[in-house]
Amino acid sequence: MVTRIYANAVAKYNEGKLLNAEKLHRIADATFADAVKMLCDYGYGGGTVDEKNYDIDSFISAETAKLIDYALTSAPNEYLSRILTNRFLYGNAKAYYKARATGKSNPAAVYKMPDGEIESGIGRGEYAALPPFMADALRELDILFAEKPADPKTIDIALTKAMYADTVYCAKKSYSKALKNYAAGEIDLANIFTVLRARALGVGETAFADMLVAGGKMTPDRLTAIYRAEEPAALIAESPYAFIAEGNESLSLPLAEARSDDWLLRIWEQQADNMQSLSPFVSYFLAQLGEYKTVKMILTCLKNNARAEILPRLRQVAGA
Helix, strand or coil: CCCHHHHHHHHHHHHCCCCCHHHHHHHHHCCHHHHHHHHHHCCHHHHCCCCCCCCHHHHHHHHHHHHHHHHHHHCCCHHHHHHHHHHHHHHHHHHHHHHHHHCCCCHHHCCCCCCHHHHHHHHHCCCCCCCHHHHHHHHHHHHHCCCCCCCHHHHHHHHHHHHHHHHHHHHHHHCCHHHHHHHHHHHHHHHHHHHHHHHHHCCCHHHHHHHCCCCCCCCHHHHHHHHHCCCHHHHHHCCCCHHHCCCCCCCCHHHHHHHHHHHHHHCCHHHCCCCCCCHHHHHHHHHHHHHHHHHHHHHHHHHCCCHHHHHHHHHHHHCC
16 A cells, blocks of 8 residues: 555546546537547547447446556555445456356456456355455355345345445444545435335335445434335435435436535545545545546437437536
C-alpha cells in the first residue's frame, strides 16, 4: 500500500481529468460516431477504438477494469481497497458460480481483475482460499442446490449479502468513521431500492424480506412499513434518506439512484482537501465510476436513437 499523501495527490491529479458538465453535454449533442471519437480523444479506449469496432458494454467495462486495478494497487488502505472493489469481485463470483452450475460461461458479466484464484476455486468447488464471507455463502449454496437445480436469483441474493457483510467487516477494521457511514448508507439505500422494486414488481412480502441485507441503520420493520405503505415516499421522507423522495412523489428509480450516488459521494466532501484522510482517494474513485455510468447512458441513448432521454438523466447525474 502507498502512503495516504501520495495516493491522494495522484487522486487529485486524476480528478482534474474527469469530464466536466460542458464536455458531457458536447458528447450528448454529438452523433454516435462523433461521441465515440470525442471520448477517444479524452482518453477512453486508449485511443485505439472507433464506432465500428466496439460495443458499449465492452467499452465501459474496459475502462472500469482500469479503475479497479487503480483501487487495488494505489489505495492507501487495504480495507478501503476491498470496499471499493468488492462489488466487482463478488459480481465475478456470481458469474463463475452460475457458469459452474449451468455449464455455460458469460464472459460479458466478468470484470477483468486479478481473481484467478477465485475463478479456479469456484470452478473446482474448493473455497478454502476465497474470502471468508464469499466462501461461507458458496458452501451454503452448494448445500441448497445439492438436491435441486441452481437458481440464479438465489445465487445473486446470497453473494450480495456476503459482499455487504465483507464490506461492513472491512469498514470496522479500517477504524474510519467515514467508511463505516459509507458502508451503512450503501446498505440502507440498497435495501430501500429493493423495497421499491419489490412493490413495483408485485413481489410478495416474504420474498422481499429475504432480499434485505444486514448492516445498515434502517430496521427491517421500517423497511417493511415502506413496502406496505400506500404512499412510500412519505415514509422515506421521514428517514435519513429523505432526499430520495424530495420532489419525487412518483419515486422515479433512475432519479432516486442518481441522488443516492450523489449522497454517497457527499460523505467524503468535508475532508476532500485533507491529504491525510481517505476522502480525496474515495471521492475520485466514486466520481470516475459515476462518469462511466453517465457515458454509458449517453452512448446507449445515442446508439438507440433515444436522444430525448439523455438530457433529463444528464441533469440528474452530472449536475448540469
